Amino acid sequence: MRIGVASFSHETCTFCPDPTTIERLEPGARRGEEVLEGTRGIPSYINGFIEVAEEEKAELVPILSVGMAPGPYTSWLDRECFDKYADEIATGLAEAGDLHGVLLALHGAMAVKSILKPEAEIVRRVRSAVGDIPIMVTLDLHANEDHELTDASDAVFVIKTYPHVDSEETGIIAARCMVQTLRGEFTPTQALRRPGIVSASIYQASDFHPMKDLYDLCREWEKRDDVFCVSVAPGYAYSDVPDIGMSVIAVTDDDQELAEEIAENVSKRAWSLREALNRPLPRPREGVAEVIRLVEEGNRPIVIADGADRTGDSTHILEELLRQEAENFAVPGISDPDVARDLESSAQEGDEVTVTVGGWASEHSGDPVELTGVIEYMGRPRFTLVGPMRKGTRVQDGLAIRLNLGSNRHVVISERMRGSNDSAGLTSVGVDIDSLDIIVLKSRVHHRAFWDHVAAVDFPMDAPGIGPADLTTLTYEHVPEGIYPISAE
Numbered sequence: 001m002r003i004g005v006a007s008f009s010h011e012t013c014t015f016c017p018d019p020t021t022i023e024r025l026e027p028g029a030r031r032g033e034e035v036l037e038g039t040r041g042i043p044s045y046i047n048g049f050i051e052v053a054e055e056e057k058a059e060l061v062p063i064l065s066v067g068m069a070p071g072p073y074t075s076w077l078d079r080e081c082f083d084k085y086a087d088e089i090a091t092g093l094a095e096a097g098d099l100h101g102v103l104l105a106l107h108g109a110m111a112v113k114s115i116l117k118p119e120a121e122i123v124r125r126v127r128s129a130v131g132d133i134p135i136m137v138t139l140d141l142h143a144n145e146d147h148e149l150t151d152a153s154d155a156v157f158v159i160k161t162y163p164h165v166d167s168e169e170t171g172i173i174a175a176r177c178m179v180q181t182l183r184g185e186f187t188p189t190q191a192l193r194r195p196g197i198v199s200a201s202i203y204q205a206s207d208f209h210p211m212k213d214l215y216d217l218c219r220e221w222e223k224r225d226d227v228f229c230v231s232v233a234p235g236y237a238y239s240d241v242p243d244i245g246m247s248v249i250a251v252t253d254d255d256q257e258l259a260e261e262i263a264e265n266v267s268k269r270a271w272s273l274r275e276a277l278n279r280p281l282p283r284p285r286e287g288v289a290e291v292i293r294l295v296e297e298g299n300r301p302i303v304i305a306d307g308a309d310r311t312g313d314s315t316h317i318l319e320e321l322l323r324q325e326a327e328n329f330a331v332p333g334i335s336d337p338d339v340a341r342d343l344e345s346s347a348q349e350g351d352e353v354t355v356t357v358g359g360w361a362s363e364h365s366g367d368p369v370e371l372t373g374v375i376e377y378m379g380r381p382r383f384t385l386v387g388p389m390r391k392g393t394r395v396q397d398g399l400a401i402r403l404n405l406g407s408n409r410h411v412v413i414s415e416r417m418r419g420s421n422d423s424a425g426l427t428s429v430g431v432d433i434d435s436l437d438i439i440v441l442k443s444r445v446h447h448r449a450f451w452d453h454v455a456a457v458d459f460p461m462d463a464p465g466i467g468p469a470d471l472t473t474l475t476y477e478h479v480p481e482g483i484y485p486i487s488a489e
């Protein structure tokens with residue numbers, strides 16, 4: 001049993017300023033055996049494929065893996081970039097010869113201006129290269145998909161956790177489905193529904209209402225022997241594409257009617273939850289005041305999730321923390337490469353400096369903020385991720401400079417966006433986590449896999465930005481009628 005494997009995965013924030021190009025993606029590309037070796041042992045879709053292949057003595061034929069690069073989110077892939085990698089996958093699979101099936105780890109929120117349904121196009125190109133063999137796809141739950149993808153593929157499987165901690169499990173489910181299909185034990189049959197809802201990522205945490213209700217319903221359906229997998233992808237709101245928003249996909253064993261019934265059932269439940277998926281969040285001024293009040297009551301530390309910042313330079317929340325005289329806080333990254341490099345060449349650890357940082361990447365980023373503090377760390381930290389997401393991954397960070405502003409207030413000025421999904425991003429620059437009352441993360445939900453075990457309160461705020469919670473503040477061009485809350489009441 002020979003199964004081709006490839007991954008071309010990008011979450012494209014079309015509201016971001018910089019295009020996604022070959023130059024940006026190529027440094028992270030892996031080819032041939034490296035596709036498997038680079039991910040072995042680290043939780044991922046491909047590691048899930050590897051586990052099943054080893055168990056079942058199937059041969060994996062790895063072609064290419066390419067996707068998100070570290071740093072700020074980027075905008076539309078240019079056509080050259082899409083064609084290069086999509087065609088490399090198709091050609092590589094064709095040249096591999098004699099394949100029995102293909103497993104593709106895609107994302108679902110890739111955006112290419114001239115190809116508005118890129119994941120479906122990848123599958124079609126693979127289909128024309130390999131012919132009529134099973135092609136199965138794994139997706140991130142931030143996927144924007146419609147019938148084009150389910151029409152082109154044999155089965156689609158979407159992760160069910162946000163923070164994403166089940167990519168390996170989803171890889172295993174897809175690979176098992178592939179193996180059983182190739183043995184003739186299973187006939188994958190899928191149905192898709194689109195309830196017509198889009199929501200900000202910050203509302204999509206899978207352990208909480210409303211998404212938990214939907215995943216519980218999926219798992220209920222999955223208890224049936226003839227149901228292989230039921231997926232809900234709530235979608236990715238920051239890609240301005242025609243198939244934006246939630247999709248429900250059910251995969252059954254040769255039962256189209258049942259697949260349609262399940263997809264319809266879950267889709268209807270989702271529609272009833274549309275308001276909970278778009279409830280208002282506090283703005284920085286009232287939010288920071290509330291956080292300070294919670295700290296005074298003894299709740300510490302509090303994690304503020306600045307979900308809107310996709311470029312890493314937003315100052316709205318930092319400005320409020322300074323204005324309202326918060327103490328004992330850390331911001332693990334305000335991205336400002338110019339200021340970081342200037343400091344590297346003109347100052348050293350122990351110096352007191354005054355700098356003006358942030359607020360440069362977009363009109364949504366807020367004003368640059370003046371900071372005076374002592375440099376307590378300057379360097380390019382290396383660390384290993386310790387949280388449940390991609391635990392064990394080694395990170396070589398860009399330049400990071402931590403200023404202590406006094407009163408145990410720490411701001412890291414960084415060469416690139418720093419998310420800090422776990423504590424390593426802070427401890428690697430010398431921050432004592434236990435001393436903090438407030439931690440500001442440029443994150444929506446991923447940080448919760450780690451920080452919910454540490455923080456007294458997770459406090460999402462809706463600061464202005466490229467990825468706001470209130471989607472009606474964005475201007476969409478490609479979204480059709482009937483998508484709540486953008487184009488439907």
Ligand SMILES: [Zn+2]
Pocket residue numbers: 140141142164
């Ligand atoms: Zn995601």
